[in-house]
Amino acid sequence: MIDANKYSFVRKGLLEFVVLQTVSVKMVYVAEILDHLRNTEFATQEGTLYPLLSKLCREGMLAYEWHESDAGPPRKYYKLTAAGRKHLAEFREYWIELTELIERLGKPK
């Protein structure tokens, strides 16, 4: 059994890309992102997600639109920008490189 708590630092760093990946599929608002991640290793909360989303918007990776909601205040629907798409693609490439590197380092010469 893997003790996932030991690797929370890894997940913390990856959350940004998991969020970008989630938003890349379709326009979503926060509750949908939370639902999407709920039963995964990346389950998170609004207290963590909002600061991250604001940062990604500020960096130009994400943009949002306001949509009216019948249940209360309007909601922000997030979408990936061209820069965000590029950033995500770059990261995925890097991720593959990293995992390959780790495999390679584990092999005897």
Added chain:
Amino acid sequence: MKQLVKISLCNMVFELEQDGFAALSAYLDQAKSRLQGSPDRQEVVADLERSIAEKLARITASQSSPISRENVVSILTEVGAVEVGEIERLVASAEPAPKQRQLYRIKEQQQIAGVCAGLAVYSDLDVNVVRCIFLALTGVTGGLFALVYIAMMFIVPVAVPLKSAPGQTRKSTVVSPGFPAMGAPPPVNA
């Protein structure tokens, strides 16, 4: 009957029991203080308030009694405490760093004018390696390459030494703020 407080959140009015209101205020205060210095502070607090208002509205629609402390606590548990990454916090509190690494001369390590020391930091090489390359190139070009050094003496600016805080005697050179510490020269009088 507990005392009730009427609050307005995102243009919606809610009736909360006094201790529920206290819990909500404490949460928002903590969120604001954790986001201190963040450029996104206002936005994140507004996002949280909108989300909490939406959840409060759902409770108001489903129960006739005012919002209790338990209601508020369950909402806040769902939303979770504001977490800002360590790095984010550091970045938020620091001056905006220049994005480009820049070449400087480092007076503190100079043999002649600090050009090689600056190049060493810029290229992540040992300063003696850079000096050897310079000497070799100067030799190969029959001394002509020394002109490059002389030109760089005039073109490349001198690094501004880091201002030491009161009580600190450590003296080191800022090569470029935000530049990885690995490449930086060791503190001179650490």
